Amino acid sequence: MNDIVILGAGHAAHALISAITKSTSSPRITLVGAERHVPYNRPPLSKKYLLGEVSNDDLILRSPAQYAKLGIVTVLEDAAISINPASKEVRLHSGRSIGYTNLVIATGSRARSLPASLDQSNERVYSLRGLADALALREKIVASQNIVILGGGYIGLEVAASCVSLGKSVTIVEAAPRLLARVAEPALSDKILRLHQTNGVSVHLGRTAIAIRERGAGCATELDDGTVISSDFVLSAIGSVPNSELARAAGLEVEDGIVVDERCATSNPSIFAIGDCASFVFGGRRIRLESIQNANDQANVVAAVLGGGKARYNPVPWFWSDQYDARLQSVGISHGADASIPVEVGNAFALWHHRDGEVIALDTINCPRQHMLARKRFGSGGIRLTELEKSGYVL
Ligand SMILES: Cc1cc2nc3c(=O)[nH]c(=O)nc-3n(C[C@H](O)[C@H](O)[C@H](O)COP(=O)(O)OP(=O)(O)OC[C@H]3O[C@@H](n4cnc5c(N)ncnc54)[C@H](O)[C@@H]3O)c2cc1C
Structure with missing residues (x-):
């Protein structure tokens, strides 16, 4: 196999390395990550990690020593800042350039930000995507009693359940008329609403926050119906956006995520995209999936394609969530x-x-x-x- 550079040291990268190293001895792979960690398991961050039942070490999917043993070069805390498809080089934040034969973009997604004008809380709004966020959030939850969560999607709901398990009072504010509106049918939304209400969570549906202000040591969240909710802090869990800017700047086709075909190849045949950042056609429409299943299965397809196989991504999408x-x-x-x-x-x-x-x-x-x-x-x-x-x- 020729030189493979993987951008993004997350789940999809981990799965790709596992798949390639299973079938190829001594592959030439460089893994580039923006975070200081080797790939770790994200799903527990909103669940057992917040409850203190899982440590940082438990989350690590493969240790730095194991990467070294496999001959994988890891470049961490050094985000890629540009891709030059003509010279087949990636430039990193440190100024370093790395050449590739095949490039795999696995840069994931990031938490969607609140409009800047809405947050006047003086840094009392948290978000959750990575380990550093989860650590800060865990410390804040422990020191707090009342928590407002903006967003009734999976991450908001899981954090709500974790907070309740820790004895905290939780209010969820969701702009849509029901929970999980983006991904679930109404009967499931109703079930989940009752689950949270039974556990004491106060839920405001069809309401948006219009201002979050500093109030004493905490904050006051004003909703569009005039309701004001006091809390120690606010978690913003209003969705995510794909990290596709590098691809767009490199001239690759982007439509929400980085457009890929059934082989997970982008509009440039030497560049692939997998995981949360990739957008593909499923059931006649273009979608992105943010799930471990998708990261693993797309990684397996790219490993096979890079090994000369004819694999095609034809997923059975599946997902899980733990709440209470x-x-x-x-x-x-x-x-x-x-x-x-x-x-x-x-x-x-x-x-x-x-x-x-x-x-x-x-x-x-x-x-x-x-x-x-x-x-x-x-x-x-x-x-x-x-x-x-x-x-x-x-x-
Ligand atoms: C709190 C939480 C709970 C979740 N729970 C579940 C669950 O219960 N079930 C489930 O199926 N899925 C769950 N998910 C989703 C799942 O974790 C993701 O779908 C999966 O991690 C996607 O893998 P990925 O490699 O595409 O992205 P990630 O794992 O996010 O990795 C992407 C990596 O790329 C890095 N990166 C970004 N830009 C650059 C750059 N320019 N240069 C270098 N590196 C860069 C990022 O810092 C990140 O480390 C959860 C996610 C979160 C955040």
């Missing part, structure tokens, strides 16, 4: 469903989404077996609605 004692799992994408059928037994809940007589997605709470079976079936021919109806909605 509930494990949410989703497989498939429910967007465009004709209808969704809820099935509830005790604390277990399943929501089957179908289109044209075919099951296209399943959201579950505390139904790991159904989730796993659906994942298998989606990967091997799918599930007809008639079969599901006959079986009483149990696989």
Whole structure:
């Protein structure tokens, strides 16, 4: 294999290195990361890490010594600042240039910022994306009693559950009329709303923050209906944006994320993009997925393609989230469903989404077996609605 440079030392990079080193001995790989850490596991940052149940060392996916043993060159705390596709070189913040034969962009995404005019809190608004954020957030949560979370997406909801588990009072403010509006159908949103309300979380739906002001040692968040909520601090969890600026500046096609084909190749054949920053066509529309499944599976495709194989990315998207004692799992994408059928037994809940007589997605709470079976079936021919109806909605 020729020289591979990977930009971004996160999950996708880790998965790519694992896949390449499994099939190739002594590959020539340079891993460039903006953070000071080797790739680490992000999902616990909003869950067990905030609860103090997981340490920094537990998060590390492979130690620096293991990278050295594999012959991988790691360049950390030195962000790439430009790509020159003509000379096949990447320039780093330190001024250093690195040449490549193939470049893989795995720069992930970052937390969406609040409009600057809204935040007058004097640094009392936090966000969560990386380990440094999680450490600062954990310290702040421990020292606080009342917390306002802007955004009722997965990260906001997971942090809310962690804060409640630590005995804190939490208020969630969500601009959409329901929680998880971007990714879930209304029946799942309702379930999750009840889960949080039962755990004592106050939820304001269809409301936006119009100002966050410093008040005493904490802050006051004013909503668009005039409500003012006092808290020790605010977590902004209003979504993420792909780190695609480098690609755009290098002339690669970008549409929300970096546009890739089924091989995860960008509009330049020597440059690939994987993970949160990549945008690809699924079910007839261009999407980005922010999930471990997507990072791993795209990494496997690029490893195969770089090794001369004919792999194509044709995912069975799946995702999980832990909130309180509930494990949410989703497989498939429910967007465009004709209808969704809820099935509830005790604390277990399943929501089957179908289109044209075919099951296209399943959201579950505390139904790991159904989730796993659906994942298998989606990967091997799918599930007809008639079969599901006959079986009483149990696989
Ligand atoms: C708090 C949290 C909880 C999550 N929970 C779940 C979950 O429960 N289940 C799930 O499936 N997914 C979850 N995710 C999403 C999952 O972690 C991501 O989808 C996954 O990490 C994507 O991998 P990636 O390599 O694309 O990006 P990342 O893992 O984010 O890595 C990208 C890396 O690139 C670096 N970088 C950016 N720009 C540059 C540059 N110019 N030069 C060099 N380096 C650069 C970044 O600093 C970062 O280290 C969660 C994410 C977060 C933040």
